[in-house]
Amino acid sequence: MKRDYAVVIVTYNRELLLRECVRQVEQQTVSASKIIIVNNASTDGTRQYLKELSRKNSVYQIIECSQNLGGAGGFARGIAYAINCSIDCVLLIDDDAMISVDYMEQLLEVRDRNPQYGAFAGCVLVDGKIDTHHRKNFSKVGLLFKNCKEALYQNGCFVCETASFCGMLVDKIIIDKIGLPNAEYFICHDDVEYSIRINQFSKFFVVPRAVLHHKTQTETVRSYPRRYDWRDYYAIRNRLWYVMEHGRLIDRWINWSDLFIRVIFRNWIFGLIKRDGYDWQYEKVIARTAIQNVRNNRKKTYIQLKIRVTEGLHNENTLKGNF
Numbered sequence: 001m002k003r004d005y006a007v008v009i010v011t012y013n014r015e016l017l018l019r020e021c022v023r024q025v026e027q028q029t030v031s032a033s034k035i036i037i038v039n040n041a042s043t044d045g046t047r048q049y050l051k052e053l054s055r056k057n058s059v060y061q062i063i064e065c066s067q068n069l070g071g072a073g074g075f076a077r078g079i080a081y082a083i084n085c086s087i088d089c090v091l092l093i094d095d096d097a098m099i100s101v102d103y104m105e106q107l108l109e110v111r112d113r114n115p116q117y118g119a120f121a122g123c124v125l126v127d128g129k130i131d132t133h134h135r136k137n138f139s140k141v142g143l144l145f146k147n148c149k150e151a152l153y154q155n156g157c158f159v160c161e162t163a164s165f166c167g168m169l170v171d172k173i174i175i176d177k178i179g180l181p182n183a184e185y186f187i188c189h190d191d192v193e194y195s196i197r198i199n200q201f202s203k204f205f206v207v208p209r210a211v212l213h214h215k216t217q218t219e220t221v222r223s224y225p226r227r228y229d230w231r232d233y234y235a236i237r238n239r240l241w242y243v244m245e246h247g248r249l250i251d252r253w254i255n256w257s258d259l260f261i262r263v264i265f266r267n268w269i270f271g272l273i274k275r276d277g278y279d280w281q282y283e284k285v286i287a288r289t290a291i292q293n294v295r296n297n298r299k300k301t302y303i304q305l306k307i308r309v310t311e312g313l314h315n316e317n318t319l320k321g322n323f
Contacts, residue, residue, distance in 0.1 A: 003108050004033040006082040010074030011095035012040040018095040029105045034085050038063045038074040070186035092165040098213040106210035118171035118202035121163040122210030134164040142254035143247045153208040162195035163204045167212040174201050189238035196246045228283045236290035263287040
């Protein structure tokens with residue numbers, strides 16, 4: 001059975017993690033035909049390292065971006081290159097994803113035996129424990145999703161409806177039909193939206209024995225209510241984007257109502273009580289701007305981020321520069 005595949009890695013200012021990630025890809029028991037690394041305008045030593053890689057072996061293709069395109073833009077650029085290569089499928093990972101040496105062997109063996117599926121994923125571990133956030137199913141209404149329960153990973157392979165870009169394997173034939181990830185998402189829910197399109201042709205076949213160690217930073221201290229950061233703008237906006245594009249009328253109604261209660265009403269309440277002396281101005285502007293942009297521009301493919309807040313808070317460059 002033919003087993004030509006490409007790996008797309010998106011990186012930004014994490015040279016040490018990238019080096020480890022690449023080593024794991026190089027050591028695969030079934031070697032990649034092409035390793036495509038998208039550098040999102042890193043300012044550390046990443047660029048020099050990638051130059052060394054490209055000189056080392058022609059299997060590497062380095063894509064240097066003039067600006068940070070986020071995860072969504074990076075994967076769109078990488079996949080666009082991959083589908084013009086002589087490959088059958090594409091593996092998507094970030095620079096903090098360390099695939100086990102037999103990760104692709106495990107996925108490809110299952111792929112050979114299950115040709116009715118065109119999308120696959122492995123098991124994501126964080127600090128040695130299964131992270132169920134990466135493999136999910138949609139609710140019957142609302143296009144809301146819930147994590148696949150850990151028990152499923154103990155019973156062999158299983159099927160789910162959405163997978164993160166952390167170890168997602170997609171057949172080229174499906175990519176040819178659905179196109180590239182939406183680069184305008186920048187970050188957050190880009191993999192959810194792409195999963196919805198993949199689901200038109202295939203569910204995800206999850207192979208628990210294909211293991212990926214995700215070296216993400218875990219949040220040790222959680223304050224309540226949680227302070228927003230720059231990612232929340234994209235999380236709110238992009239959630240509404242994919243629901244408006246792919247959801248039914250009831251799905252849209254549920255999401256708008258949920259966001260109004262949990263986001264707008266929440267921030268209005270905390271703005272009144274000024275908990276810990278904080279006036280919640282940043283949170284209110286983030287949430288309301290994201291929702292307003294979707295309401296006013298939902299038919300456009302790109303909505304420019306314009307957030308005006310009080311002096312000393314984040315601006316557009318800060319938001320886009322911290323991915």
